[in-house]
Amino acid sequence: MPNDKKRRFIVLSNRLPIAVGRGPDGELTASQGAGGLVTALAPVLGNRGGAWIGWPGTSEKGVTALCRNFSRQAGYFLRPVSLTEAEVEGFYRGFSNEILWPLFHEFQMPCNFLPAYWEAYRTANATFAKAAAAAATDDDLVWVHDYHLMLVARLLKAKGRSPRLGFFLHIPFPPADIFLKIPWRRELVDALLDFDLIGFQTLRDRRNFFDVVKRLHPSAMRKGRGEIVTLTLAGETTRLGVFPISIDFAAFADRARDPGVRQTAKDIRQAFDNRFLLFGADRLDYTKGVPQRLDALQTALTSYPELRGKVCLIQVLVPSREEVPQYRAMKEDIERMVGEINGRWSRPGWAPVHFVYRNLPHDELIAYYAASDMALVTPLRDGMNLVAKEYAACNVAETGILCLSEFAGAAMELHRHAVMVNPFDVVGVAEAIRDGAAMAPGQRRRRMRAIRAIIRRHDIFQWVDAFLDAAFSTHLGDFPRQSA
Ligand code: G6P
Numbered sequence: 001m002p003n004d005k006k007r008r009f010i011v012l013s014n015r016l017p018i019a020v021g022r023g024p025d026g027e028l029t030a031s032q033g034a035g036g037l038v039t040a041l042a043p044v045l046g047n048r049g050g051a052w053i054g055w056p057g058t059s060e061k062g063v064t065a066l067c068r069n070f071s072r073q074a075g076y077f078l079r080p081v082s083l084t085e086a087e088v089e090g091f092y093r094g095f096s097n098e099i100l101w102p103l104f105h106e107f108q109m110p111c112n113f114l115p116a117y118w119e120a121y122r123t124a125n126a127t128f129a130k131a132a133a134a135a136a137t138d139d140d141l142v143w144v145h146d147y148h149l150m151l152v153a154r155l156l157k158a159k160g161r162s163p164r165l166g167f168f169l170h171i172p173f174p175p176a177d178i179f180l181k182i183p184w185r186r187e188l189v190d191a192l193l194d195f196d197l198i199g200f201q202t203l204r205d206r207r208n209f210f211d212v213v214k215r216l217h218p219s220a221m222r223k224g225r226g227e228i229v230t231l232t233l234a235g236e237t238t239r240l241g242v243f244p245i246s247i248d249f250a251a252f253a254d255r256a257r258d259p260g261v262r263q264t265a266k267d268i269r270q271a272f273d274n275r276f277l278l279f280g281a282d283r284l285d286y287t288k289g290v291p292q293r294l295d296a297l298q299t300a301l302t303s304y305p306e307l308r309g310k311v312c313l314i315q316v317l318v319p320s321r322e323e324v325p326q327y328r329a330m331k332e333d334i335e336r337m338v339g340e341i342n343g344r345w346s347r348p349g350w351a352p353v354h355f356v357y358r359n360l361p362h363d364e365l366i367a368y369y370a371a372s373d374m375a376l377v378t379p380l381r382d383g384m385n386l387v388a389k390e391y392a393a394c395n396v397a398e399t400g401i402l403c404l405s406e407f408a409g410a411a412m413e414l415h416r417h418a419v420m421v422n423p424f425d426v427v428g429v430a431e432a433i434r435d436g437a438a439m440a441p442g443q444r445r446r447r448m449r450a451i452r453a454i455i456r457r458h459d460i461f462q463w464v465d466a467f468l469d470a471a472f473s474t475h476l477g478d479f480p481r482q483s484a
Contacts, residue, residue, distance in 0.1 A: 010135050011053070013146060016033075016057075017078075018056065018070060020058055036386065039248050046074075048076075064082075067079070067080045105174075106172075107287070111181075118184050125151035140164075146169065147170075164196055168245075168467060169383070172201065173200060173208045180216075192209075193231070197471040198238060205242075217233050219233065227466075228241040246458050246460045261370065264367035276310055276437045278433065280315045281315075282318070282379075282387065286380075292378065294313075298340075299427060304430070307433070307434065311433065312352060318360075341353050366394050374400065385409065385410045388402060395448055398445050413454055
């Protein structure tokens with residue numbers, strides 16, 4: 001057994017944590033991705049001489065050199081996995097986006113169970129496993145992220161390799177009756193059981209997974225209670241844990257206190273004449289419930305005349321997966337609905353919906369969070385939903401209202417203090433909007449303060465620490481936490 005300090009740390013995810021773009025002279029450029037995960041893992045990787053293995057999202061020439069240069073700057077290695085166009089089509093667009101994504105979010109209609117997609121998924125997972133085998137020794141710690149890479153532990157073991165292996169599923173795990181529709185269900189579940197630890201966002205996800213294992217393997221046994229339980233099957237054990245992911249709370253709160261950001265927030269409020277501002281920010285995805293949210297606004301304006309001229313919904317949609325037909329169709333539906341609502345209700349100086357279809361700069365998004373009276377976080381199903389947590393972190397004045405779907409993973413931690421809604425119930429969401437607009441300042445403050453206290457305690461650094469401790473019995477983090 002090596003000294004724990006010598007173990008290196010290897011992360012695998014479908015995408016590398018960089019945004020590849022083009023500079024002014026057309027040269028390829030890379031910048032660190034914006035997510036909280038990379039913020040939390042980068043220092044751990046730096047301390048451990050670690051590596052992050054992933055697909056750079058492009059097959060352009062020069063990307064390997066770009067990653068090499070970026071590695072120097074980042075303090076850890078970025079190892080790009082190159083996928084052919086056919087692999088991207090079958091593995092990413094096909095198996096990941098047309099089967100796993102919809103099914104795991106309990107959308108069965110868009111699933112396209114093409115056997116060729118499964119073949120591509122296996123081939124691509126083998127490519128990732130090969131890269132992991134080249135980067136890691138059996139003494140190292142390998143942490144695999146998300147649904148794209150569920151076969152990696154099995155494929156590494158088939159190569160005779162046995163580093164310590166952890167897996168975290170960022171999206172929900174569906175109920176057994178839904179999961180069992182996948183023609184390759186047994187291969188997927190058995191491959192997952194080759195990880196030493198499988199992490200889920202919520203207890204519900206873990207329960208669903210255990211139900212599936214029981215249906216496929218009635219002799220499976222579960223031991224223990226609480227955050228981590230042990231599953232035994234044919235003499236082999238796998239640990240199953242619950243780790244609700246979070247954000248870098250202090251960094252968000254800090255930016256929200258920045259004078260420039262505060263000024264932008266003030267300007268936003270002024271531009272909307274200090275009306276009651278509803279805010280939604282979502283990746284364009286059918287799981288996020290944006291059409292249902294617009295329906296709820298329409299219902300609210302129809303049923304409660306006192307809201308006309310008083311409320312505005314600012315809806316930011318970040319373009320995503322534009323090559324998948326459902327996503328393109330959805331954008332058109334949303335634009336049509338926004339047009340209908342504004343067409344019906346607008347009057348001089350007021351339009352009910354302000355629609356933004358692009359990725360906002362970070363500080364501008366924070367200013368919108370800080371300026372809004374109520375966030376509508378109403379996904380139809382979501383692994384966690386970090387917008388809910390970011391909104392609260394940026395609400396340093398503690399006066400915002402979080403309206404949260406009971407089907408977001410975040411509901412598990414925040415349901416006592418958020419305004420909870422069933423996003424399919426447009427009348428219920430309309431009532432929540434009406435009640436929010438009338439909520440007393442004291443109640444707003446009490447609720448938001450309680451929500452912020454929970455997220456401050458359970459931030460992304462605590463999440464990384466908890467997972468690493470459970471997976472590898474080690475604390476790897478020397479985190480550069482800011483004070484909030
Ligand atoms: C979700 C998934 C991530 C994924 C992201 C963006 O958050 O959990 O694994 O990277 O969506 O989707 P994309 O398909 O563009 O990578």
